[in-house]
Amino acid sequence: MTIEPRLDIIGAALADPSRSRILCELMDGRAFTNKELACAANVSPQTASAHLKQLEQAGLTASLRNGRHVYHRIANAEVAAILEGLAQLSPTDHLSRPGQIGTDTRQARSCYNHIAGRLGVLMTDRLIALNVLMVRDDTICAGPRYHAFLDEIGIEAPLGSLGKPPAKFCLDWTERRHHISGPLATAIMQKFLEAHWLERRTGSRALNITAEGLDVLECQFGLTQVDIDLVDPV
Amino acid sequence: MTIEPRLDIIGAALADPSRSRILCELMDGRAFTNKELACAANVSPQTASAHLKQLEQAGLTASLRNGRHVYHRIANAEVAAILEGLAQLSPTDHLSRPGQIGTDTRQARSCYNHIAGRLGVLMTDRLIALNVLMVRDDTICAGPRYHAFLDEIGIEAPLGSLGKPPAKFCLDWTERRHHISGPLATAIMQKFLEAHWLERRTGSRALNITAEGLDVLECQFGLTQVDIDLVDPV
DNA sequence: ATCTTAATTTGTTCACTGCCGAAGCGTTCG
DNA sequence: CGAACGCTTCGGCAGTGAACAAATTAAGAT
Numbered sequence: 001m002t003i004e005p006r007l008d009i010i011g012a013a014l015a016d017p018s019r020s021r022i023l024c025e026l027m028d029g030r031a032f033t034n035k036e037l038a039c040a041a042n043v044s045p046q047t048a049s050a051h052l053k054q055l056e057q058a059g060l061t062a063s064l065r066n067g068r069h070v071y072h073r074i075a076n077a078e079v080a081a082i083l084e085g086l087a088q089l090s091p092t093d094h095l096s097r098p099g100q101i102g103t104d105t106r107q108a109r110s111c112y113n114h115i116a117g118r119l120g121v122l123m124t125d126r127l128i129a130l131n132v133l134m135v136r137d138d139t140i141c142a143g144p145r146y147h148a149f150l151d152e153i154g155i156e157a158p159l160g161s162l163g164k165p166p167a168k169f170c171l172d173w174t175e176r177r178h179h180i181s182g183p184l185a186t187a188i189m190q191k192f193l194e195a196h197w198l199e200r201r202t203g204s205r206a207l208n209i210t211a212e213g214l215d216v217l218e219c220q221f222g223l224t225q226v227d228i229d230l231v232d233p234v
Numbered sequence: 235m236t237i238e239p240r241l242d243i244i245g246a247a248l249a250d251p252s253r254s255r256i257l258c259e260l261m262d263g264r265a266f267t268n269k270e271l272a273c274a275a276n277v278s279p280q281t282a283s284a285h286l287k288q289l290e291q292a293g294l295t296a297s298l299r300n301g302r303h304v305y306h307r308i309a310n311a312e313v314a315a316i317l318e319g320l321a322q323l324s325p326t327d328h329l330s331r332p333g334q335i336g337t338d339t340r341q342a343r344s345c346y347n348h349i350a351g352r353l354g355v356l357m358t359d360r361l362i363a364l365n366v367l368m369v370r371d372d373t374i375c376a377g378p379r380y381h382a383f384l385d386e387i388g389i390e391a392p393l394g395s396l397g398k399p400p401a402k403f404c405l406d407w408t409e410r411r412h413h414i415s416g417p418l419a420t421a422i423m424q425k426f427l428e429a430h431w432l433e434r435r436t437g438s439r440a441l442n443i444t445a446e447g448l449d450v451l452e453c454q455f456g457l458t459q460v461d462i463d464l465v466d467p468v
Numbered sequence: 469a470t471c472t473t474a475a476t477t478t479g480t481t482c483a484c485t486g487c488c489g490a491a492g493c494g495t496t497c498g
Numbered sequence: 499c500g501a502a503c504g505c506t507t508c509g510g511c512a513g514t515g516a517a518c519a520a521a522t523t524a525a526g527a528t
Contacts, residue, residue, distance in 0.1 A: 004255070004258055005258060005320070005321035005326050006254060006324050007254040007257060007258070007320055007321065007324055008248060008250055008253065010323060011244075011247070011249035014245025014248070014249070015242055015249035016242055016245070016485090016486075017240070018486080019242065020239075023241055024238055024241070034505060034506090035503095043487075044487075044488055045504075045505070045506090046488065046506075047486070047488070049506055049507090050486080050487090053506090067504095068495040068503070068505075070505065070506095078323065082320060083241065085316045086239070087241065088312075090239045090240050090241055090243055091240050091243055092238060092239050250516075252516080252517095267474080267475090268476090269474065269475085277516090277517075277518090278519090280476075280477085283475060283477090284476090284515095284517090285516090287476090301474090301524095302525040
């Protein structure tokens, strides 16, 4: 009389190559239109529309109407985290378009709408070490240096609703450690992209760190090039 | 020229109700025969055989021949963790057999071959606090009290290969915190079951804590009934 | 040696679903 | 207002795969 999870429902949503391509395309956290995704998956708009309908019904994506365009994105950070996990588990296709989980994405990449990879994990560690964030019982709250940090980096203050934690832990499947997600993490990535401290590598979730970005990471986070390049043997 | 994860391959393996049932059945970490799983999924042995072949090819399960029986189990702790995550994401079927992820499994349940749920997380915390395990850089190694603990609880020493960590972190999707997996975690659960400190609830991954088990948890881990019953508001 | 039981292989049936062409609806732009 | 564009719905075709029956292989049990 109790409950059994229906893995097959999620499974069915994932079970098609075109939908897999679409999800990978969305995994960098940006929203795309039906047509763009149809193109990415190499199918007609009608077909893509059907796929997106199915993904949405399965709760994997969400859509937003804007004029005659409909933008689709990953439903939430939870879904993004699971998909990252599945991507680690699944075989990879060497013949297809430029890469999602390649060697180049291990250093820094976007996960949904925040920074993941080695850089994401390191930044998270430093934010805690620098008292910007505090951890108690695995929930994250603002630390004494929280507002000072936002000022210095140039993010205006009220993030998320009052009383709610500004960030949550999100498991990083390549680093096998936590990075942060949530409003603060989103704001940080947005700021880094706007200020050109980070740049998206085209057609990929990989992020390039610019020279200015390296300065900021050193001054604000105490992270050097060496820290970031270091790849730990697995 | 780089790589894109093929979510559809794993998805296809999950995409069938019978296979979903089979995986849920296996999720308690025990191994079952083809016939048992066929029965659990309400299909003929031929059909189950085909399903298990498919699951194995997708890397989700592994099989072991023993006489004329073939035992199937979840391939590894990684797969188990991902499946737990997916189960959290997927809708649940109220009409089917007794429960996998019900309210009763939040307190204590088996995950693959170690203890998960609130109890798993608490035990992990205590093992670290009591210097049985030490954490450095998110890898776990034996602490000063490691061998003393094994002695006291009655587990003979050499766990896993020398130099390898005796345990790894495994994300707990209901508690949203880590519990341990790996040789130590497996040995602990086995000991708890053999000594009847924990008992499997029939047809479920839920674990019952016995009176003797409560004693052990209090003496060895410093955990009381109150700690374990406490359910944190989400 | 013979019977029983477990697992698999093969063949067939049947339902489902991905795909696109054609058509319909709604928004935007000239 | 009409043309262009984006998205969706509908219909038909083709490919896939889940189901079981029957037959095969293999390992105990008597």
